[in-house]
Amino acid sequence: DAKTTQPTSMDCAEGRAANLPCNHSTISGNEYVYWYRQIHSQGPQYIIHGLKNNETNEMASLIITEDRKSSTLILPHATLRDTAVYYCIVRANQAGTALIFGKGTTLSVSS
Amino acid sequence: NAGVTQTPKFQVLKTGQSMTLQCAQDMNHEYMSWYRQDPGMGLRLIHYSVGAGITDQGEVPNGYNVSRSTTEDFPLRLLSAAPSQTSVYFCASSPTTRGVLSGANVLTFGAGSRLTVL
Numbered sequence: 001d002a003k004t005t006q007p008t009s010m011d012c013a014e015g016r017a018a019n020l021p022c023n024h025s026t027i028s029g030n031e032y033v034y035w036y037r038q039i040h041s042q043g044p045q046y047i048i049h050g051l052k053n054n055e056t057n058e059m060a061s062l063i064i065t066e067d068r069k070s071s072t073l074i075l076p077h078a079t080l081r082d083t084a085v086y087y088c089i090v091r092a093n094q095a096g097t098a099l100i101f102g103k104g105t106t107l108s109v110s111s
Numbered sequence: 112n113a114g115v116t117q118t119p120k121f122q123v124l125k126t127g128q129s130m131t132l133q134c135a136q137d138m139n140h141e142y143m144s145w146y147r148q149d150p151g152m153g154l155r156l157i158h159y160s161v162g163a164g165i166t167d168q169g170e171v172p173n174g175y176n177v178s179r180s181t182t183e184d185f186p187l188r189l190l191s192a193a194p195s196q197t198s199v200y201f202c203a204s205s206p207t208t209r210g211v212l213s214g215a216n217v218l219t220f221g222a223g224s225r226l227t228v229l
Binding site for chain 1: 115142144146151153154156159161167169170199201203208210211212213214217218219220221222223
């Protein structure tokens with residue numbers, strides 16, 4: 001049952017890259033790493049997911065280490081609107097039907 | 112394309128009252144689910160559905176009922192509200208019923224319904 005370790009909080013200056021780390025040393029070989037974020041009081045929002053290779057989309061980049069024990073979410077040019085709680089998820093319930101959300105990292109972007 | 116729509120956004124109930132939180136999606140998603148979010152507890156799964164006519168319990172189902180008569184709608188019913196059910200409720204859907212960690216499954220969440228039980 002893979003678990004994640006994320007820093008409780010991080011700060012980032014507007015316009016700079018935000019690099020959010022996640023440790024998941026017990027991840028299974030066929031399980032993806034998912035990142036979601038939750039802006040204050042809103043529903044969680046999907047960002048990106050990956051298995052082995054690095055991934056990039058319009059929102060972010062995901063770097064997964066070769067041993068898959070950790071990953072980093074990169075927001076290349078953080079804005080104030082990126083202030084949110086970021087969840088790295090590698091766990092599901094036994095039936096595989098629901099993501100298990102941890103406490104995530106609170107990212108504060110300031111000007 | 113509205114995505115996942117939840118109503119109401121806010122609701123105040125008295126202990127013992129019943130009510131229904133509505134959830135509708137217009138993406139033809141097979142899978143729908145309800146989570147609750149409490150401070151310091153993260154999101155916890157209440158009930159989920161893998162298709163019309165099929166529902167199952169999540170981690171914290173007690174005090175809640177669901178049904179799935181259509182693909183689009185997945186209402187959550189509180190039978191007799193209790194203060195412990197004060198929470199923010201999120202509905203989420205995904206296009207497939209394959210495992211959530213399979214790589215094929217991305218959840219779309221609604222904006223949430225904030226419920227207070229006095």
